[in-house]
Amino acid sequence: MKTEEQLEAMRRMLRIRRFEEAVMDIVRKGQGIAGAVHICVGQEATIVGSCLALRDDDFMVGYHRSHGHPIAKGAQLRPLMAELMGRRTGVCRGKGGSMHLADFRVGSLGETAIVGAGIPQAVGAAYGARLRGTDQVALCFFGDGAANIGSFHEGLNLASLWSAGVVFVCENNRYAMSTALADTMAAGSVAERAASYQMPGTIVDGQDVISVFEAVSMAVERARAGEGPTLIEAHTYRYRDHAEYGNLKLSHRPEDEVEEWRRRDPISVFSAQLLASGVAEEELREIEEQVAAEVADAVAFAKASPAPDPDELFDDLWATPLEVH
């Protein structure tokens, strides 16, 4: 990564972190984010390192823990925050909410609330790109829990059969809700399953944005060259519980495990690396300030936006609204 790119990685990781902190704050104060909210704080290096390996016109498919993913792909914050608040200015016009952020303008094809469902869809996007004669690549994120559902296996097999230009990034944060991966997966790792589908499978340190970027860049290159898919398993960690449950404390994990991972916080680690490599402290502070302002602006925009009108209930159900005779 060039210095410019490194600073951009820092900016996007911070955007995600501050955005999520603002979301948690709004949830905690009951200020207008309803429903299930899955926070991705702790996983920023995997998300940003992967997305920065893409071109702007490449595709990205997220999952239920994907507030950060469209941000990493370059989406603007205002419509994302407005969506979480169910406003008509939301990126999905208030129809999707936290589990369905999608910003097609930046190639973000959406999150799904059904574990694993996005995996074959990403394969289809890559297949379509080739049929349409472009060299666009599809990046597909999912959790460790998704590696046990049929769509994972069917998706990987199809991708391999078709040499589809797709990069699978499993964000292995060790748990699916309260259940540890070791209790539910017969294989020793997600990555080793790549062998069954004749594709490379690698494990990367998901807390190190540069390692993730390098691994995904190689996979993207391979995908773009028509050489087929890659499965990357990033070891990472979510600091928060599975979802924000108001003020309930529901953790299923030992506190010291959370603390241990926090000591390798991806943003702190990277910022120390940047400083050591000669980036000026002011430069980082400036990014911090700009990001804080952007997030504050997004929150203000969302809060000032109106709720959808009742007559918007049926908007966007059909390509051609039904004529009722």
Added chain:
Amino acid sequence: MPTMSYRDAIRQAMLEEMRRDPAVVVFCEDARFWTMPTHGFVDEFGPERVPIMPISEEGFTGAAIGAAMTGLRPIVDYTIANLMYVAWDQIVNHAAKNRYLFGGQASVPIVFRAAMKYANATAAQHSDRPYPQLMNVPGLKIVVPSNPADALGLLKSAIRDDDPVVYFEPLRLWGTKGEVPEGEHLVPLGKAAICREGTDVTVVAIGDAVPAALKAAEVLSGEGVDLEVVDPRTLVPLDKATILDSVAKTGRLVIADPAHKTCGAAAEVAAIVAEEGFASLRAPIVRVVAPDVHPPFSPALEALMYPSPARVIAAVQSVAPAELMAR
């Protein structure tokens, strides 16, 4: 009588049946987590009867069918009704059909539990009320309890039933409390409940439309309109007689159901009354149901979706005898 929440009634039913019958097993993701009705089951019954489940709905549904055909009585908990769709093939093509396909050789005594998370701002992939879709599949019994006592008694009957039963739980009822009879409490499948007797208009209400209809009845009784509220409790088999008898008495029918309008449970009730109770009707049948659109995330829009006391009242007012409304 002891008081119990709807959620605890579900837990109680499973506990009693698991203690009674070692063939009862539970397949559920995160069954050990303390928010789940199955919390503590692994400690009492062991990981053999309550295995740790990967996110593999199609897989563990198929496994439940195999186990059921060979002597077990699995309870499969999808935790959120929409997640059943991942296992749709196993439920619709196999659980529902195996007895028939195999000429009566196979028995598939499974209870599929499905909590419906609508009215909770979780958007379209977590908010469906899929029972009408499954009413269209012969071979599945379908239960939608509306209070803790029924939740307990119907779940116990469902577990003992030799057919596959899909048991739908409106999640917003989980926290509601109600009296539950002491001792063993079984509610038979296929028997409706008259929740409130009345003479002017029949309201057939399903799931959490029942409390909405009872609220409406309270308000309207102040205006001199006397509602009869009928809760079918099981949609398959449906207790037609109780509904038809009620309409014979009132001559007027409103159906309140949080599921979609087209081909919905309310549509089926309306069709039955039109076919078999036409002579009793003194006004058009009115449905208070969800419009044919996906549950939107935005709470401002989702508030328009499901039957509320106000919507039931408006429907009743549109069909109630003119002399009553004039009073």
